[in-house]
Amino acid sequence: MSSSPLRFSSRRRAWVVDVNMGYGHSRAAYALRDLSDGEVISANDYPGIPQQDRKWWTDSRKLYETISRLKSVPIIGPLLFEALDRWQEIPAFYPRRDLSKPGVQLTEIYHLIQKGFGRHLIEALGTQPVPLITTFFVPAFMADTFHYPGEIYCVTTDADVSRTWAPLDPKHSRIRYIASNGRVAERLKLYGVREDHISLTGFPLPKELIGGPEASLLKDLMVARLRNLDPNGIFFDHYERTLRAELGERRFRMHPTHPLTVTYTVGGAGAQRQLGFAILQSLAANVARHELRLNLVAGLRKDIAKGFIQAARKLRLGPQLGEWITIPTFESRKDYFEGFSEILKTTDILWTKPSELSFYTGLGLAIIMAPPIGSQEEFNRVWLQYVGGGIPQLDVRYASEWLFDWLRSGGLARMAWSGYVEAPTHGTYRIEDVVLGHKSEVHPLPLIV
Secondary structure: OOOOOOOOOOOOOOEEEEOOOOOHHHHHHHHOHHHHOOOOEEOOOOOOOOHHHHHHHHHHHHHHHHHHHHOOOOOHHHHHHHHHHHHOOOOOOOOOOOOOOOOHHHHHHHHHHHOOOOHHHHHHHOOOOOOEEEOOHHHHHHHHHOOOOOOEEEEOOOOOOOHHHOOOOHHHOOOEEEEOOHHHHHHHHHOOOOHHHEEEOOOOOOHHHOOOOOOHHHHHHHHHHHHHHOOOOHHHHHOHHHHHHHHHHHHHOOOOOOOOEEEEEOOOOOOOHHHHHHHHHHOHHHHHOOOOEEEEEOOOOHHHHHHHHHHHHHOOOHHHEOOOEEOOOOOOHHHHHHHHHHHHHOOOEEEEOOOHHHHHHHHOOEEEEOOOOOHHHHHHHHHHHHHOOEEEOOOHHHHHHHHHHHHHOOHHHHHHHHHHHHOOOOHHHHHHHHHHOOOOOOOOOOOOO
């Protein structure tokens, strides 16, 4: 092709490619945007995308989002979702065995690619052949099939992955994998991916919440968070020596910089919106008494945000809107990710389904898990509990009781600290070093599976 529909930049060190279906793949790509001069290319929505390619992507997204929302519909919803989930099922890890045989879904994806699906995108990216890093497997398969002239990297975005993430012929593929945790690194080997094509880095978290390889900003945020999560000082008394050594004397003496804050976030498909209403109702009295601040984040779903505002007013919480109840709206995905990072700076407890946000416990956030949607979220849930950074919600109707019991006992502070210590924090920096071929400035990850 004579020219590319994509922007050329002499400062671009890599192409960062996502798919804007839900938030998971885009959230990871957003954290890596510095590699691509601040730009993220969406494989399913970029300038000049062929109509047939756009249709395939759109149909896939609509199917997933529709079934995700229907899951709560009696009888038919669970049946439809189970059928979809089985299609992308992750097999049991043990006993370790050869799992390299491709399934029907993977074969169908490659059939489409061989018919030309994605060729336009790869040829456009190839006009500036810097490394290509994608947070979804399909663009990686496209780049491999159509002989992209640079290196190809694929970032995994969950705590375990299905066979669909690995290429049709793993032994001869050029794709190099960036593993979000040790389980994924080991899983990819079972799927036939060469060990020298796997780098264990951790999930990419936003730099603006970390503050460099030394994590100076994160440590400041961490202490303020722990003070809120340990009002009786139980956790600080028990771990005083450890906290002083890790955070330093200056930080150890810091005080809270914001009120105790809970952030509930709705996924991109809009599933579990009803849980947001239930949380609001359960914690209404606590909010009214200014015992906690509540953020209800609906992403780009302005209809859901509007519903949250109406519900707050029905509960006579109108005067609290804007200060003690925050319900933000965003105009674009970029605005959402930037705004969400700002919200997390003063968040102590993150209430979410165990999506890719499970990895955000590495920022020292205590995570309360809503019910998982899909097998990959089941694995995220297990991993999050394994590192000690989160716990499943109890009966939401009584959240004002169990949440404050966990708070007063220092249990939430312990979860936040476990997440900070055990979960990967510097994934973004490690990934940059891998892609650019630099010697890493941060310590290597242990193989936590």
